[in-house]
Amino acid sequence: xxxxxxxxxxxxxxxxxxxxxxxxxxxxxxxxxxxxxxxxxxxxxxxxxxxxxxxxxxxxxxxxxxxxxxxxxxxxxxxxxxxxxxxxxxxxxxxxxxxxxxxxxxxxxxxxxxxxxxxxxxxxxxxxxxxxxxxxxxxxxxxxxxxxxxxxxxxxxxxxxxxxxxxxxxxxxxxxxxxxxxxxxxxxxxxxxxxxxxxxxxxxxxxxxxxxxxxxxxxxxxxxxxxxxxxxxxxxxxxxxxxxxxxxxxxxxxxxxxxxxxxxxxxxxxxxxxxxxxxxxxxxxxxxxxxxxxx
Amino acid sequence: xxxxxxxxxxxxxxxxxxxxxxxxxxxxxxxxxxxxxxxxxxxxxxxxxxxxxxxxxxxxxxxxxxxxxxxxxxxxxxxxxxxxxxxxxxxxxxxxxxxxxxxxxxxxxxxxxxxxxxxxxxxxxxxxxxxxxxxxxxxxxxxxxxxxxxxxxxxxxxxxxxxxxxxxxxxxxxxxxxxxxxxxxxxxxxxxxxxxxxxxxxxxxxxxxxxxxxxxxxxxxxxxxxxxxxxxxxxxxxxxxxxxxxxxxxxxxxxxxxxxxxxxxxxxx
Numbered sequence: 001x002x003x004x005x006x007x008x009x010x011x012x013x014x015x016x017x018x019x020x021x022x023x024x025x026x027x028x029x030x031x032x033x034x035x036x037x038x039x040x041x042x043x044x045x046x047x048x049x050x051x052x053x054x055x056x057x058x059x060x061x062x063x064x065x066x067x068x069x070x071x072x073x074x075x076x077x078x079x080x081x082x083x084x085x086x087x088x089x090x091x092x093x094x095x096x097x098x099x100x101x102x103x104x105x106x107x108x109x110x111x112x113x114x115x116x117x118x119x120x121x122x123x124x125x126x127x128x129x130x131x132x133x134x135x136x137x138x139x140x141x142x143x144x145x146x147x148x149x150x151x152x153x154x155x156x157x158x159x160x161x162x163x164x165x166x167x168x169x170x171x172x173x174x175x176x177x178x179x180x181x182x183x184x185x186x187x188x189x190x191x192x193x194x195x196x197x198x199x200x201x202x203x204x205x206x207x208x209x210x211x212x213x214x215x216x217x218x219x220x221x222x223x224x225x226x227x228x229x230x231x232x233x234x235x236x237x238x239x240x241x242x243x244x245x246x247x248x249x250x251x252x253x254x255x256x257x258x259x260x261x262x263x264x265x266x267x268x269x270x271x272x273x274x275x276x277x278x279x280x281x282x283x284x285x286x287x288x289x290x291x292x293x294x295x
Numbered sequence: 296x297x298x299x300x301x302x303x304x305x306x307x308x309x310x311x312x313x314x315x316x317x318x319x320x321x322x323x324x325x326x327x328x329x330x331x332x333x334x335x336x337x338x339x340x341x342x343x344x345x346x347x348x349x350x351x352x353x354x355x356x357x358x359x360x361x362x363x364x365x366x367x368x369x370x371x372x373x374x375x376x377x378x379x380x381x382x383x384x385x386x387x388x389x390x391x392x393x394x395x396x397x398x399x400x401x402x403x404x405x406x407x408x409x410x411x412x413x414x415x416x417x418x419x420x421x422x423x424x425x426x427x428x429x430x431x432x433x434x435x436x437x438x439x440x441x442x443x444x445x446x447x448x449x450x451x452x453x454x455x456x457x458x459x460x461x462x463x464x465x466x467x468x469x470x471x472x473x474x475x476x477x478x479x480x481x482x483x484x485x486x487x488x489x490x491x492x493x494x495x496x497x498x499x500x501x502x503x504x505x506x507x508x509x510x511x512x513x514x515x516x517x518x519x520x521x522x523x524x525x526x527x528x529x530x531x532x533x534x535x536x537x538x539x540x541x542x543x544x545x546x547x548x549x550x551x552x553x554x555x556x557x558x559x560x561x562x563x564x
Contacts, residue, residue, distance in 0.1 A: 054561075
């Protein structure tokens with residue numbers, strides 16, 4: 001049996017009296033794309049920063065590729081790529097200088113072909129000063145630097161923030177192709193749709209604690225939709241108390257909002273023949289999902 | 296030490312080094328160019344000094360008014376503020392920001408996620424501080440020596456001049472290590488330049504007050520300036536072992552504790 005890519009045991013980080021993360025237990029297998037999802041402030045970035053030894057744990061331990069995060073931090077980082085959620089490279093450098101600087105720490109030659117190739121792929125102007133780059137372009141630089149040394153493990157924290165849909169899709173394609181070649185991905189996000197698109201399993205973190213670890217398929221079966229319907233007249237009685245409807249709110253007598261869980265055909269059948277003025281179906285927020293399942 | 300980090304850091308501090316060196320070297324040589332005018336007007340100057348309050352000369356580290364008329368005494372009295380205060384401000388500003396800027400600039404999230412140990416980061420940055428301080432001291436010493444040689448009307452003790460330069464260097468190292476120590480204690484990442492400058496000014500102020508107020512002479516020992524011998528005209532002027540031990544010991548202790556703290560420090564971003 002292969003060594004887990006990440007093995008976290010009772011990992012705790014407190015900031016004085018404030019909560020960071022509490023007794024996190026997780027195992028990410030080699031070759032997985034593992035989702036780590038939770039609302040802002042749940043402890044995702046804290047967990048990652050403890051794994052990368054930017055922060056020291058208050059308790060517990062963790063191993064990455066069998067190496068201890070405290071004792072073997074340098075060896076771990078030599079095999080790991082990291083994309084932080086907020087990207088702030090040295091503003092006086094150009095894009096090319098930043099990537100060459102990053103590459104130099106991994107012993108990659110400054111004229112390595114991979115640097116211009118990746119810059120071209122992500123449409124980054126090599127000579128532009130970082131201080132002049134938009135947050136999206138800085139994010140692209142961060143993505144490129146994380147791939148330069150072909151890491152065995154990639155840790156990403158909110159990687160799609162600031163990326164346009166085209167770049168997002170290009171980034172996901174690279175993630176999938178590198179994953180096929182054996183790279184493990186620890187994908188932290190507050191976007192359920194991003195995680196559903198890429199990951200095989202997901203850990204849900206809330207208020208510093210792991211609420212659940214599930215296969216994406218299981219999560220998908222629990223598919224929830226947030227629905228708002230505005231009727232021409234009043235809300236039909238048939239809708240009140242329908243199985244599958246949760247947290248229903250009567251907005252105005254004519255309009256209602258609710259979380260729908262289950263067979264969509266049942267809802268559509270109930271609505272047939274009713275005069276609808278407007279209807280929206282959207283992904284519920286993570287908080288709404290948590291309220292539904294884990295409260 | 297990490298070569299890439301060292302080179303990057305050295306380059307990014309080069310402009311600051313050039314500016315500070317140029318300012319201090321210019322002030323030193325410009326002041327020395329006034330020496331011949333000072334000598335020509337010695338009667339008027341002595342009359343002016345006689346009305347100054349007692350202790351005003353001690354403020355500049357001068358124990359005897361006649362010392363001012365020797366080229367080395369003039370150099371020491373008039374350049375003390377540039378070499379000892381401005382140079383110390385440069386040292387503490389440089390060192391207090393060199394590690395901390397990676398935190399408040401949030402670049403530590405890259406740097407410390409790359410394969411480099413905290414120890415390598417610490418020593419690479421410390422090496423840049425040491426080299427910058429050596430460079431600024433070397434250039435100021437050369438500028439001072441050229442000024443002295445150009446302005447001298449009679450021989451002076453070159454040894455005394457170099458001994459004073461060694462004291463200056465030790466003082467700058469002391470403030471650099473103090474700045475480094477202050478920076479690793481900072482929890483919320485933000486620049487501490489003002490705090491560093493304040494420390495230099497407060498310690499210099501304590502030293503001068505203790506010099507001109509006999510009742511407070513004990514307070515001077517709080518300040519590193521007390522351990523700088525400025526009596527360059529004294530024929531017995533030499534490097535004092537106690538003073539050297541003071542600077543060396545404190546600098547090493549500050550480096551030791553700074554490293555210990557930095558190795559276990561949470562990097563808040």
